[in-house]
Amino acid sequence: MLRNLTILQFRSHRRAEIAFDGRPVAIYGPNGAGKTNILEAVSLLSPGRGLRRAQAEELMRRAEAVGWKLRATTDAHEIETSALPGEPRRVEIDGKAAPQVALAQILRVLWLVPSMDRLWIEGAEGRRRFLDRMVMSFTPAHAEATLTYEKAMRERNRLLKDMVRDPNWYHALEGQMAEAGAAIRANRTAALERIMAAQAGAATAFPAARLVLENQGPDDLAAALDANRGRDMAAGRTLEGPHRADLLATYVEKDAPAAQCSTGEQKALLISLILANARALAGEDVVLLLDEVAAHLDSGRRAALYDEICAMDAQVMMTGTGAELFEALGARGQYLEVVEGPQGSQVLEVEP
Numbered sequence: 001m002l003r004n005l006t007i008l009q010f011r012s013h014r015r016a017e018i019a020f021d022g023r024p025v026a027i028y029g030p031n032g033a034g035k036t037n038i039l040e041a042v043s044l045l046s047p048g049r050g051l052r053r054a055q056a057e058e059l060m061r062r063a064e065a066v067g068w069k070l071r072a073t074t075d076a077h078e079i080e081t082s083a084l085p086g087e088p089r090r091v092e093i094d095g096k097a098a099p100q101v102a103l104a105q106i107l108r109v110l111w112l113v114p115s116m117d118r119l120w121i122e123g124a125e126g127r128r129r130f131l132d133r134m135v136m137s138f139t140p141a142h143a144e145a146t147l148t149y150e151k152a153m154r155e156r157n158r159l160l161k162d163m164v165r166d167p168n169w170y171h172a173l174e175g176q177m178a179e180a181g182a183a184i185r186a187n188r189t190a191a192l193e194r195i196m197a198a199q200a201g202a203a204t205a206f207p208a209a210r211l212v213l214e215n216q217g218p219d220d221l222a223a224a225l226d227a228n229r230g231r232d233m234a235a236g237r238t239l240e241g242p243h244r245a246d247l248l249a250t251y252v253e254k255d256a257p258a259a260q261c262s263t264g265e266q267k268a269l270l271i272s273l274i275l276a277n278a279r280a281l282a283g284e285d286v287v288l289l290l291d292e293v294a295a296h297l298d299s300g301r302r303a304a305l306y307d308e309i310c311a312m313d314a315q316v317m318m319t320g321t322g323a324e325l326f327e328a329l330g331a332r333g334q335y336l337e338v339v340e341g342p343q344g345s346q347v348l349e350v351e352p
């Protein structure tokens, strides 16, 4: 689990040191105090751009703009990640420089944030990202397969745009895309099976979702890329492949597509998936970040959510309103109050 986190010059935080004691962490305080910024810091202990998909530069505290740094201690490792102005984010694990993807091996960080409330309604890209984060939590190497595929595809797209016709320019790239693409597909299929199995086996108040992958691309991607170069050249990009896949969910009990469910039901489906994801990872170091998830839930589901979180093997950190969190978690929670101070956000440990 994550034991300690030091946040330096990050968003609204000048310096915050937090020691986690293993209980679900309840973070509360006024609007804009810097609660979500703490969850965002934790999300950056995994590969990628974190739960707001921010650029490294945006994360620098505006007042000083000297760069930011996060230091974390888990049971087994020390993680440091930082960025200086104008530079990409860097990662060190146990004092040695490491590629970002190496973070996926240490903590399995999962999250739900309010910007995902319209996930089932909006475009496929958000769902694909959500899917790939779940997949990466099971198969850390998925992060690398995705990077390899996207890099090769970008180069292929450049050739297509430049109207390069010589097949020799394409062979190696398409080979890489086919190989990484097959891994991506297999990883995604396996992850969905694990999530659905975890849902089926759990005593949970959250609805079961049937998950299906659509638009995964042709079975023989190498042959399709080879055959469709002319069509792709006309479009100026690669039209088919796992980069177009979509995740469809059905609310099983009502046999309704997620996009047609009520706002609360859509949220319940997301919570159901993220809880199933965490359960399916039992035995791994899972950190589950829940930003204002209780909004849209009825009182029955809210109570169930808190009970399920407390019974889980995962380390949970959530934001919400103080009164509700105190009432729901009582002595089961660790409380952090975040307030805005003259020197930026202040994080206070509170005993209820």
Ligand SMILES: Nc1ncnc2c1ncn2[C@@H]1O[C@H](COP(=O)(O)OP(=O)(O)OP(=O)(O)O)[C@@H](O)[C@H]1O
Pocket: 010, 011, 012, 013, 029, 030, 031, 032, 033, 034, 035, 036, 037, 038, 058, 059, 060, 061, 062, 063, 319, 338
């Ligand atoms: N790069 C930055 N430098 C300084 N402050 C920043 C930076 N980025 C965001 N902030 C500030 O952080 C605050 C938002 O923090 P955060 O999103 O954590 O709020 P919150 O406590 O979750 O609030 P809410 O309850 O409204 O969701 C805002 O006041 C914003 O101006």
